[in-house]
Amino acid sequence: MTNETVFLEQFRENVCYTDLVYQRVNKKLKIALSRDMLETLVLSILADASTLVEKRGKNYYVTNQLRRVRLTITSYSFRLITAD
Numbered sequence: 001m002t003n004e005t006v007f008l009e010q011f012r013e014n015v016c017y018t019d020l021v022y023q024r025v026n027k028k029l030k031i032a033l034s035r036d037m038l039e040t041l042v043l044s045i046l047a048d049a050s051t052l053v054e055k056r057g058k059n060y061y062v063t064n065q066l067r068r069v070r071l072t073i074t075s076y077s078f079r080l081i082t083a084d
Contacts, residue, residue: 010078011078015078017039051064
């Protein structure tokens with residue numbers, strides 16, 4: 001298993017969300033997903049073998065080139081902060 005695979009598995013098991021992040025992600029991605037749909041999208045990105053992980057400072061940047069999405073996840077609590 002590569003480090004990225006380990007990180008992605010850990011993210012899938014522990015990712016959490018705040019009430020504000022659902023609104024923030026929808027706004028930043030210019031979409032209108034329900035909470036369940038947004039969580040499904042995040043989990044599918046984290047399950048994709050082509051997803052890349054980079055740690056900078058206190059955050060992980062999880063990038064999926066095919067979907068053209070980058071998730072920002074805190075390293076200490078695995079909380080989703082935003083998406084670009």
